[in-house]
Amino acid sequence: MSPLEKRLLNEFQHGLPLSSTPFAEVARRLETSEEQVLHLLGTLQSRGYISRVGPVFKARRIGSSTLAAMAVPAGRLEAVANYISSYDEVNHNYERHHRLNLWFVITAPDQERLEQVLAEIEAHSGLPVMSLPLIKSYHIDLGFPLWC
Amino acid sequence: MVLTERDYRLIASIQDGLPLVSRPYAELARQLDMGEEEVIGRIAEMQAAGIIKRLGVVVRHRELGYNANAMVVWDVPDERLDEAGSLLGAQRCVTLCYHRPRRLPDWPYNLFCMIHGVSRKSVLAAIERLIDELDLDGIAHQVLFSGRRFKQRGGHYRHSRSFGEP
Numbered sequence: 001m002s003p004l005e006k007r008l009l010n011e012f013q014h015g016l017p018l019s020s021t022p023f024a025e026v027a028r029r030l031e032t033s034e035e036q037v038l039h040l041l042g043t044l045q046s047r048g049y050i051s052r053v054g055p056v057f058k059a060r061r062i063g064s065s066t067l068a069a070m071a072v073p074a075g076r077l078e079a080v081a082n083y084i085s086s087y088d089e090v091n092h093n094y095e096r097h098h099r100l101n102l103w104f105v106i107t108a109p110d111q112e113r114l115e116q117v118l119a120e121i122e123a124h125s126g127l128p129v130m131s132l133p134l135i136k137s138y139h140i141d142l143g144f145p146l147w148c
Numbered sequence: 149m150v151l152t153e154r155d156y157r158l159i160a161s162i163q164d165g166l167p168l169v170s171r172p173y174a175e176l177a178r179q180l181d182m183g184e185e186e187v188i189g190r191i192a193e194m195q196a197a198g199i200i201k202r203l204g205v206v207v208r209h210r211e212l213g214y215n216a217n218a219m220v221v222w223d224v225p226d227e228r229l230d231e232a233g234s235l236l237g238a239q240r241c242v243t244l245c246y247h248r249p250r251r252l253p254d255w256p257y258n259l260f261c262m263i264h265g266v267s268r269k270s271v272l273a274a275i276e277r278l279i280d281e282l283d284l285d286g287i288a289h290q291v292l293f294s295g296r297r298f299k300q301r302g303g304h305y306r307h308s309r310s311f312g313e314p
Contacts, residue, residue: 009212014202018188018195020171038168041205045168048211052165055191055200067248067260085299095295096219100255103219103292104299130255132248138237139245141201144209145264148241148274 004030006147008040009049013143016053056141064114065107066133069100070125077101080125089117100130149197154182158190165206209264216293217264218271221257223250223288229259235282236261241274257290268293 001009007030017025023041024034044050072080077095084104085093093104108114122129151159157180166172173191174184194200224232229247236259237245244262263278265271272291279285 009205009207013204013207016166016204018173018192018203020173020184020188022166022172023168023170034170038170041168048208051206051208053168053205054162054165054203055194056202056206057159057163058199058201081296081298090299091301093299094297096292097295098290098292100292101295130251132251132255132260134246134248136233136247137245138233138247139242139261140238142240143202143204144207144214144243145241146207146209146212146214 004032004036005040005044008037009044010146014141056143063107063109064111064133065105066114066118066131068104068106068118068121069130069132070102070121070127071100072102072125072127074101076125080127083124084121087117087121089113149193149199151199154180154186155190155194158182158187159194162191213266214264216266216268216271217262218268218275218294219292220261220263220275221290221292222259222261222284223256224259225287226258228287232282232284232287233259236278239278239282241278256288 008026011029012026016022019025021034023037027034027037030037041050041053045052070080081093081095081102084090084102087106089106089108090104091107093102095101096103106114106117108117118129118131158176161176161180167175169175171184173187176182177184177187180187191200191203195203222232233245233247236242241263242261243264244260246260247258248260250256250258263271263274265274271293275291279289
């Protein structure tokens with residue numbers, strides 16, 4: 001990865017100019033040519049390092065969601081995780097190295113369905129689920145930190 | 149901001165990225181039968197309204213070697229929560245920062261943030277730096293590194309009138 005590529009990846013994750021020729025503006029800041037910027041962005045994309053140059057939308061607030069955690073005996077982790085992942089309402093499901101070793105996010109059309117999914121997971125696994133819904137976000141999204 | 153059908157057409161055309169050409173907004177305008185100024189103006193409005201959080205390079209961090217991630221949970225005294233949350237949430241190396249409820253007695257932690265890195269070592273070093281720089285050394289915390297990823301489905305924009313935090 002060249003220094004120029006690193007700067008392109010890290011310094012332009014937000015604030016792409018809303019001018020007629022945004023990449024010429026990026027090139028000016030990097031003291032290179034617009035042609036070079038477009039070429040490098042295309043290469044970084046084809047190598048799979050960037051998914052796109054474009055907007056990141058605020059997540060939609062539809063219905064109810066929560067972050068849930070469970071302490072699952074090690075031998076049952078995969079089976080319980082697979083059962084949880086089978087729900088369409090579950091979009092993230094991770095093992096974490098902690099007594100509470102399974103963490104997942106449930107997003108349902110309404111609170112009633114959310115509670116139903118939580119109850120079904122508890123009934124199916126025979127284990128309690130701790131639900132931690134978002135109260136407030138403090139995060140300012142400036143992009144993913146590289147070389148931070 | 150109330151979105152119009154024209155906004156939804158514009159959103160559909162940009163959500164997978166701008167064309168990598170010299171005048172991307174003019175190219176979009178041509179495809180959508182709009183003016184270049186209208187395209188730029190509507191994107192600017194969506195940014196101002198917070199519907200678009202940022203506009204720029206969207207990296208694929210796993211492909212760049214960022215495979216370690218830690219959820220760091222903090223037990224912040226209620227009177228310091230807004231201060232600590234705002235400080236942590238504004239750090240470049242923090243990718244999420246949420247207040248969630250305590251579940252006493254098992255779970256005393258009320259502030260969650262996510263930190264990514266190329267290795268556990270670099271993530272732990274970043275956490276130490278945050279504690280030092282933000283004066284958080286009196287606040288109890290735990291670091292939960294991720295293990296297996298059983299499911300992750302990215303959010304894609306769908307037709308909807310409402311936006312907010314998940």
